[in-house]
Amino acid sequence: MSVNPPSNAISTKRKPMDHPNSDRPEKTHKANTAPPVPLDSRPPSDPQESPRWHPYHSDGNVILRADDGTLFGADSWRLAKASTVFKDMFDIPQPISPGWPIASRWVNKNQPIDMEVTSFVLETFLNLINVSIPSLSNGLSFAQMTALSGLCDKFIVTKNIVAQVSRGLLLAGANDPWDLLVWASKKDFLSMGRKALSYMGPEGFTKVYPSPPVLNGRSSDDTTLKYKPFWDRFHLLSPSWQIALISTAFPQPTFRPAENSDTASKTKKISKNSPKGKTQGVPSYDTGPAKSGTFEMVMASWDEMVKGFNPQS
Known part of the structure; x- marks a missing residue:
């Protein structure tokens, strides 16, 4: 005699889909229950492109992003040692975020910091801060050096790095001295x-x-000022530098009449109504018709001009 189990009895028979060796495919997760996706595997805003990581600077607990979208990994402690701004940033506790059970004292990995410079400039910056004795390679253009200098100013980097950047500016400025002069005038x-x-x-x-x-x-190279007309680049200087440069370079401007023109004669005009006891004549120049000639601005000795140039006086 067989006995049927009660209707409320719990069956212990394993369903096929629960068996570890079952061939039935498992159900996929719903969209609202999917686990978080790491940053480097998330689709970018442009589906035709994928996030690009720098081939060397790809590790670290902070992610930096260049203006072309390239991602750089960096260590927060290195950034903090090199930059006052980064140090202050990392000293502020960050709020608790999904995937991190405690408050973090560094930037969330899922929030890259936009550095607003090219990949080359950002790579050069990280190369500088990742060594005990920073140094720059030769051959950088003046535009690259000014971008690197601006990045250092923005994040208030240490003096030893600033010294190397200043040296690089001087080296690059040897090929583009007008660019260096205009940049120096803006910084005074x-x-x-x-x-x-x-x-x-x-x-x-x-x-x-x-x-x-x-x-x-x-x-091939249209950024340097040496291709621009003189007055176009001269007006890029700060006003005080323009005045100092002209007054130092051309201390004695003169007018030379043409050889075949009559020179202006100095005459004395007598006033009939002049009161008695006072000077009867008022000296003036009777120039007559316009005279032809040459206005000359004779340049001073260049070495003396360089030594005497001082817009800060």
Whole structure:
């Protein structure tokens, strides 16, 4: 005689889908229960592209992002040792975020810091802070050096790194002295401005170089000021530097009449109504018709000009 189990009895028979060796595919997670996806595997805003990591700077507890979207890994302690801004940033406890059970004292890994510089400049910056004795390689353009200098100013980096960047600016400025002079004027760096003047010399001061060749619809190098007309680049200087430069370089402007023109004669005009007992004549110049001639601005000795140049006086 068989006995059927009660209707409320719990069956211990394992369902096929629960068996570890079952061939039936498991059900997928619903969208609202999916686990968080790591940053490096999330789809970017542009589905045609995937996040790009720097081939070397790819590890660290902080993620930095260049303006082309390239991601850089960095160590928070290295950034904090090199930069006052990063140190203050990491000293502020961050709120608890999903996946991290406690408050973190560094930037959330899922929130990259946009550095607003090119990948090359950001790579150079990280190379500088990752060694005990920072140094820069030669051959960087002046535009790259000014971008690196701006990044250092923005994050208030240590003096030893600033010294290397200043050295790199001087080296790059040797090829583009007008760029160096304009940049120094905006920072009011007198010693760097004098260095730029010594680089260019009297010929480079006024010379305009031929435009660079155009390759594939673009100029190979159209950023430097040596291709611009003199007054276009001169007006880029700060006002105090413009005045000091003109007054130092051209201390004695003169007008030379043409050889075939009559020179202006000095005459004395007598006033009939002059009161008695006072000077009867009022000296004046009777220039007559406009005179032809040449207005000359004779440049001072260049070495003396460089030494005497001082817009801060």
